[in-house]
Amino acid sequence: MTETRPVVAIRGLVKAYGFMPVLRQLDLDVMHGECVALLGPNGSGKSTLLKLIAGLTKPTAGTIEVGGWQMPQEAHAVRAQLGMVSHQSLLYGNLTARENLRFFARLYNLPRQGRDARISDLLEQVGLTRRAESLVRTFSRGMQQRLSIARALLPQPHVLLFDEPYSGLDQDAAAMLDEILIQTHRDGQTMLISTHLLERAQHTASRVIILNRGRIALDTPADAIPPNQLAIQYAAATSDAQQASTNTNTESTSQTEQPA
Numbered sequence: 001m002t003e004t005r006p007v008v009a010i011r012g013l014v015k016a017y018g019f020m021p022v023l024r025q026l027d028l029d030v031m032h033g034e035c036v037a038l039l040g041p042n043g044s045g046k047s048t049l050l051k052l053i054a055g056l057t058k059p060t061a062g063t064i065e066v067g068g069w070q071m072p073q074e075a076h077a078v079r080a081q082l083g084m085v086s087h088q089s090l091l092y093g094n095l096t097a098r099e100n101l102r103f104f105a106r107l108y109n110l111p112r113q114g115r116d117a118r119i120s121d122l123l124e125q126v127g128l129t130r131r132a133e134s135l136v137r138t139f140s141r142g143m144q145q146r147l148s149i150a151r152a153l154l155p156q157p158h159v160l161l162f163d164e165p166y167s168g169l170d171q172d173a174a175a176m177l178d179e180i181l182i183q184t185h186r187d188g189q190t191m192l193i194s195t196h197l198l199e200r201a202q203h204t205a206s207r208v209i210i211l212n213r214g215r216i217a218l219d220t221p222a223d224a225i226p227p228n229q230l231a232i233q234y235a236a237a238t239s240d241a242q243q244a245s246t247n248t249n250t251e252s253t254s255q256t257e258q259p260a
């Protein structure tokens, strides 16, 4: 695969649950080495988009290509090129951090030679060298999140997907996660990150995409947005969703307020 070809190429992507459209005719190219922040209101389709790329759910229409492989026909090959970090850590609490990585290294069939060195490097990269021999059940949420990133990086995936990686993290843990994401991006890793945290998204990502009601409402290089302007652009890009949500709230409030 040449680097001028997108790592992720999405055309005419539609996803509906029953009659409810969640993603509507989405086109998206992600190039090698990009770090894309996916923003958008609740229900705008961020997680659904990541799940579709990861092959965890099937599109209603349209095509998804990852590293030149087609989804869902070549889902197995696509999954082998993806790392995903989501709400579930997928770690084993009764194993140490190092044992967890050894377990996944075997599962991913990593070559024996260099396996232990790679595990040590990754533990270092996510700041867990000193806790490498501790049981994971003794880890804070932030530490588990960092170990999940090491697990996802083990097979050197073409694309790393993060579904709301900051959820449940305190300020210090979130700042540490920022540093790891920025360094991982500097190392050349292609990443997509769904989040609600606008400032962190702009700080960490090279490109910002705002989804609104299943469509791309804004797609811009992160550094093209002046400091403190992302919130304004976000509000403009999602104003109809906010209006709809206000209407829904007003409707439901007035319904509850009116006597039957």
Ligand SMILES: Nc1ncnc2c1ncn2[C@@H]1O[C@H](COP(=O)(O)OP(=O)(O)OP(=O)(O)O)[C@@H](O)[C@H]1O
Pocket: 017, 022, 040, 041, 042, 043, 044, 045, 046, 047, 048, 049
């Ligand atoms: N398995 C499912 N079955 C039915 N509806 C679903 C399913 N998964 C998601 N949805 C619906 O699809 C819409 C988009 O959900 P999705 O989780 O992709 O949004 P999101 O942008 O990630 O939202 P949030 O920021 O709240 O995580 C929502 O209305 C959600 O209720």
